[in-house]
Amino acid sequence: MKRRDFLKGCMICGAASSLGISKKAWGSGSFEGYPEGMGVLVDLTRCIGCRSCEAACNKEQQLPEPKVPFDDQSVFEEKRRPTEAAYTVVNRYEQSGGPVYRKVQCNHCNEPACLTSCFVNAYTKTKEGAVVYNSKVCVGCRNCMIACPFNVPGYSYSSATNPVIKKCIFCYDTRLKYGKPPACVEICPQEVLTFGHRNDLIKIGHERIRETPDKYVDHIYGEKEVGGTGWLYLSSVPFDKVGFDNTLGNEPIISNVKEFLGTVPMVLSIWPALFTGFHLLSTRQKGHGDDHGHDAHSKSEQEGAKK
Amino acid sequence: MKTFKAKGVEIVDSLYKDNGKKKWNLMEKLLLGLTPQQYIAQALRNPFNWLLAVIFAIGIPIILGRFIFGLGWVTHSSCDYPWGMFLGFGLFAMVPLSSSGFQLGTTCEVFGRHDFEPIERLGLLNGLLGYLFAVIYLLVDLGQPWRLPYPMVVSFGPAAVLFLVAWHVATYLSVQVAEVSVAFFEWIGFPMGKRGVRKITLGLTVAGIILSTLHQGALGALFTYAPGKVHPLWYSASFQWLHFFVSSLPGGLCMVIAVSTIARKTMAWRCGEEFKDNLDKLTIALAKGASMGLATYLTIKLIAMAHDNKWEYLATGWGQWYMFEIFFGVILPLGLFAYAIRNEKVGIIRFSAFLTVFGVVLNRVNTAMITFNWKLAEREIPHWREAVISVTIFAIYIVVYRFILYRLPILYLWKTADETVEATEGARVPKKAILEEEPVPVGTYRTREERIIPAASFSSLEKN
Ligand code: SF4
Ligand code: SF4
Ligand code: SF4
Numbered sequence: 001m002k003r004r005d006f007l008k009g010c011m012i013c014g015a016a017s018s019l020g021i022s023k024k025a026w027g028s029g030s031f032e033g034y035p036e037g038m039g040v041l042v043d044l045t046r047c048i049g050c051r052s053c054e055a056a057c058n059k060e061q062q063l064p065e066p067k068v069p070f071d072d073q074s075v076f077e078e079k080r081r082p083t084e085a086a087y088t089v090v091n092r093y094e095q096s097g098g099p100v101y102r103k104v105q106c107n108h109c110n111e112p113a114c115l116t117s118c119f120v121n122a123y124t125k126t127k128e129g130a131v132v133y134n135s136k137v138c139v140g141c142r143n144c145m146i147a148c149p150f151n152v153p154g155y156s157y158s159s160a161t162n163p164v165i166k167k168c169i170f171c172y173d174t175r176l177k178y179g180k181p182p183a184c185v186e187i188c189p190q191e192v193l194t195f196g197h198r199n200d201l202i203k204i205g206h207e208r209i210r211e212t213p214d215k216y217v218d219h220i221y222g223e224k225e226v227g228g229t230g231w232l233y234l235s236s237v238p239f240d241k242v243g244f245d246n247t248l249g250n251e252p253i254i255s256n257v258k259e260f261l262g263t264v265p266m267v268l269s270i271w272p273a274l275f276t277g278f279h280l281l282s283t284r285q286k287g288h289g290d291d292h293g294h295d296a297h298s299k300s301e302q303e304g305a306k307k
Numbered sequence: 308m309k310t311f312k313a314k315g316v317e318i319v320d321s322l323y324k325d326n327g328k329k330k331w332n333l334m335e336k337l338l339l340g341l342t343p344q345q346y347i348a349q350a351l352r353n354p355f356n357w358l359l360a361v362i363f364a365i366g367i368p369i370i371l372g373r374f375i376f377g378l379g380w381v382t383h384s385s386c387d388y389p390w391g392m393f394l395g396f397g398l399f400a401m402v403p404l405s406s407s408g409f410q411l412g413t414t415c416e417v418f419g420r421h422d423f424e425p426i427e428r429l430g431l432l433n434g435l436l437g438y439l440f441a442v443i444y445l446l447v448d449l450g451q452p453w454r455l456p457y458p459m460v461v462s463f464g465p466a467a468v469l470f471l472v473a474w475h476v477a478t479y480l481s482v483q484v485a486e487v488s489v490a491f492f493e494w495i496g497f498p499m500g501k502r503g504v505r506k507i508t509l510g511l512t513v514a515g516i517i518l519s520t521l522h523q524g525a526l527g528a529l530f531t532y533a534p535g536k537v538h539p540l541w542y543s544a545s546f547q548w549l550h551f552f553v554s555s556l557p558g559g560l561c562m563v564i565a566v567s568t569i570a571r572k573t574m575a576w577r578c579g580e581e582f583k584d585n586l587d588k589l590t591i592a593l594a595k596g597a598s599m600g601l602a603t604y605l606t607i608k609l610i611a612m613a614h615d616n617k618w619e620y621l622a623t624g625w626g627q628w629y630m631f632e633i634f635f636g637v638i639l640p641l642g643l644f645a646y647a648i649r650n651e652k653v654g655i656i657r658f659s660a661f662l663t664v665f666g667v668v669l670n671r672v673n674t675a676m677i678t679f680n681w682k683l684a685e686r687e688i689p690h691w692r693e694a695v696i697s698v699t700i701f702a703i704y705i706v707v708y709r710f711i712l713y714r715l716p717i718l719y720l721w722k723t724a725d726e727t728v729e730a731t732e733g734a735r736v737p738k739k740a741i742l743e744e745e746p747v748p749v750g751t752y753r754t755r756e757e758r759i760i761p762a763a764s765f766s767s768l769e770k771n
Pocket of ligand 1: 046047048049050051052053054090101103187188189190191192193
C-alpha cells in the first residue's frame with residue numbers, strides 16, 4: 001500500500017468520525033442555571049396528604065383518569081413514583097411523630113442530568129427555570145430515565161406508535177410562561193408549596209429554619225444537591241427517612257461524565273499518529289507485506305483472469 | 308455437507324466451476340453449488356435447524372407483536388428499570404464481544420503481523436455482525452426506532468455520551484462493512500471493488516481503532532450518568548470507561564476463539580487448509596493477547612477499588628456476587644490461560660475463552676441490570692416475552708453468521724482460476740437464475756445487488 005493511499009483513507013475516516021465529536025466540547029461546559037429561575041419551596045411539615053395537587057396536575061396536564069380516585073388514601077400503602085399517567089405523586093412515610101407526606105415531581109435541576117444525557121437534545125432548561133422537553137424528537141432510548149438522580153421521567157410504554165418521555169414540566173406551557181404559579185401550587189390548601197424566585201425561596205427556607213429550629217432539619221434539600229434544583233424541600237425528619245437520597249453529593253451529574261468526555265479529543269488527536277507510527281515501524285523491515293494469505297490469491301486471481 | 312463432499316459434489320470456492328470452464332451463477336453460489344433438492348435435504352437433516360425453527364416460530368410473532376402493541380406488551384414497562392435485556396444483554400454485551408474486528412485488523416494491517424491472516428477475516432466478520440446485531444437489539448428497544456437517524460440529522464445532543472456512541476457505532480459499522488466487503492467482492496466477482504477497498508484498508512483500520520477505543524469506553528461512561536444507581540462495586544467515575552474498554556479487549560479475542568472453535572467443529576468442510584493448520588497456533592497467540600488484556604483489566608479493577616476505597620462492600624451479598632464474577636470471569640481464565648499457554652493445551656485455552664466471554668457478558672449484565680438500582684427494594688425480573696425476543700434475535704444472529712461463513716471466503720481461501728476442481732455431476736441451474744454458459748470475460752462484471760433474501764437464511768446447512 002502506498003503511503004499516499006493510506007493518508008487518503010485515513011482522512012476520509014477521520015473526517016467522518018470527528019464530525020460526530022467536534023461539536024462535543026462546547027456541550028460539556030458547565031452551566032450555572034438562570035439567575036431569574038423560578039422554583040417551589042416544599043415544606044413537608046405542612047403537608048396533610050390530601051392529594052389535591054395530584055388531582056390538579058392531572059387536570060392541568062390532561063392526563064388519563066386514574067384507576068384509584070384522588071380522595072382514596074389507600075394509595076399510600078405503597079411508595080409510588082411519577083409515571084406517564086401521573087406527573088406528581090404524594091407518598092406517606094410513617095414516622096415516630098406521625099406520618100410525613102412527600103410530594104414527588106420533577107425537581108427542575110439547575111444542571112439537569114436528563115438534559116445532558118439526551119442524545120437528541122430533547123430537553124431545554126428555560127430561563128424561567130423549567131426543564132421541558134420536545135417529544136417530537138424523542139427517540140425513546142430512555143437514557144434520561146437512567147440519568148435522572150430522582151427517578152422522575154416516565155415513559156409512555158403503552159403507546160405503540162408514539163411512545164415518549166412524560167414528566168412534570170412546571171406547567172410551563174400553560175402557566176409558568178405567563179408568570180403564573182403551577183396548578184399544584186395554586187390548589188394546595190395547606191400552603192405547603194411556595195412559588196417564587198429560587199434565590200428568594202432559599203432565603204425564605206433558611207429563615208423558617210432560623211425561626212423554628214426545633215421544627216426543621218437544618219438543611220434545604222435541593223439547595224446544593226446535584227448542582228441545585230428548582231424545587232426545594234424543608235423537612236422535620238432526616239431527609240433519608242422520607243425517601244430522599246442523601247448520597248447524591250453536590251456535583252452535577254455531568255461532572256462524572258466529564259472525565260470521559262475529556263479523553264475524547266485526546267484519543268482523536270493522538271491515536272492516528274501513534275498507530276501510523278507503529279505501522280511504519282513494524283512494516284519497514286519486512287517490506288510491503290501485502291502478498292500473504294487472501295491477498296496472494298486475489299493477485300493471482302486477477303492475473304489468471306487476464307490471461 | 309461432508310457426505311456431499313465425499314460424493315464429489317463441487318462446493319463453490321471460486322468464480323468458476325468445471326475446471327474453470329463455467330462461471331457459477333448467483334443462485335448456485337447461494338446454494339453452495341448444491342442442487343436445491345440437495346440443499347433442502349441437508350438443511351432438514353440438521354437437528355439444530357429444527358431447534359432454530361421452533362425458536363423462530365415462537366419468537367418472530369412476538370417480535371412483530373412488539374411493534375404492533377408497543378413496548379408495554381413485551382416488557383414490564385418499568386420506569387425504574389428503563390433498560391432491560393435488549394440493552395443490558397444485546398447492546399452492552401454484544402459490543403465488547405465484537406471488539407475483535409479492530410484488534411485483528413490492527414494486528415494484521417498496522418503491526419504487519421500477517422501470520423494472523425487466516426483468522427483476520429473471522430475477526431472482522433465477528434466484529435461486523437456483533438455490532439449489527441447490537442444495533443438490531445437497540446432498534447427493538449427504542450421507543451421509536453424509526454427516529455434512530457435523528458441524532459445524526461434532526462437534532463444534536465452533543466453533550467450526551469450516547470450521542471458519541473450513536474455516531475461512532477454508525478461510522479464504525481460502515482468501516483466494518485467496507486472491511487468485510489473484500490470477501491464479498493471476491494465471492495461475487497468484482498475485483499475492482501476489492502482493489503478499491505484494499506487501498507484504504509490501513510486508513511479504515513486506524514479509523515477502527517479510534518472509533519472502537521472511544522465507543523467501547525463510551526458505553527461504560529454511559530453509566531457515569533447514574534452514579535447513585537449502579538452499585539459502587541461496578542461503578543467508578545474515573546475508571547468506568549477504562550473498565551469497559553479494557554475488558555472488551557479479551558472479550559473480543561475470546562469471542563473469536565469461541566467462534567472459531569465452533570466453526571471448526573460444525574463446519575469443518577468449509578474451513579480452508581490454511582485455517583485448519585494454523586488454528587491451534589493462532590488460538591494460543593490470541594490467548595496470549597487475551598490474558599494480557601485480562602491482567603490489565605484485573606489490575607485497574609483493583610486500582611479503582613483502592614482509589615474509591617470500596618473494600619467494605621465486598622463483605623455484603625453484592626460483594627459475593629462481585630467476587631463470583633471476578634473469579635470466574637477474570638481470575639480463573641487468567642490462571643487457565645497461563646497454564647495452558649505454557650503447556651500448549653489448546654483445549655483448555657478454548658474452555659477458558661468461553662469462560663472469559665461469559666465473564667464479560669456477566670459484567671455488562673450486572674452493571675446494566677442485575678445490580679442497577681441496588682438501593683431500590685424491588686428487583687425487576689424481565690418479562691418472558693422480553694427474554695423470548697432476546698433469544699430469537701440471538702438465533703437470527705447465529706443464522707446470519709452461519710449463512711455468511713458458509714459462503715463468503717472467511718474461513719477458506721477463494722480459489723484462483725488456474726486451480727482445477729472436479730466437475731459437478733448434474734448441477735442444475737434453477738429456472739430463474741441467469742444462465743451464463745461461457746466463462747465471462749473480465750470487465751463484464753454484473754453488479755448484482757440482489758440482497759440475501761431472508762427466506763434463504765432459514766434454510767441452513769447440516770453439521771457435518
Ligand atoms: S395538595 Fe398540598 S397538602 Fe395536599 S398532598 Fe399536595 S402538597 Fe400535600
Ligand atoms: S429531576 Fe430529573 S427529570 Fe427533573 S430536571 Fe432533574 S434530572 Fe431532569
Ligand atoms: S408543576 Fe404542573 S406539571 Fe408539575 S407537578 Fe405541578 S401541576 Fe403537574
